[in-house]
Amino acid sequence: MSFLAVKHTAQKVWVWCKNHTGVLLAATWALVLLFVLRRDDSAAREVLEIRKESHKKEMKAIEKAHAEEAKIREENLETFHKTISKIEEEYEKENRVLTRDKKKRVKKLVEDFHDNPEELTEIVSIMFGIPNEDKNSD
Numbered sequence: 001m002s003f004l005a006v007k008h009t010a011q012k013v014w015v016w017c018k019n020h021t022g023v024l025l026a027a028t029w030a031l032v033l034l035f036v037l038r039r040d041d042s043a044a045r046e047v048l049e050i051r052k053e054s055h056k057k058e059m060k061a062i063e064k065a066h067a068e069e070a071k072i073r074e075e076n077l078e079t080f081h082k083t084i085s086k087i088e089e090e091y092e093k094e095n096r097v098l099t100r101d102k103k104k105r106v107k108k109l110v111e112d113f114h115d116n117p118e119e120l121t122e123i124v125s126i127m128f129g130i131p132n133e134d135k136n137s138d
Helices: 003-018 021-040 042-093 100-112 119-129
Strands: none
Touching: 003 021, 042 100, 042 119, 100 119
């Protein structure tokens, strides 16, 4: 092949490359990605597994906290209903009416003293003038 033939072929290749730059860039990008992603990816997989396990632990902790909150709420509601029914019984004996405001106060007290039922009983008995049966049985 003569020098002119090589020069002519090189010019044709140059013109084709200028007109098809996108194709060349895409091919170059594909080759770069191929070499980068071919290397050992065990570290990346390990990081993903650790994140996955961490997510599972976090979800279990959230579910456990939610279950505990629901349990406490149910216990508070049960205590509230028992307290209200006891107060209403005592009020019926004395022909008094338990108002909505008093029920709200009892509900607030139950929420505030959910972890200390003895103190709750004492406060409610003092507030509503109901004898505390727990103290009387001592």
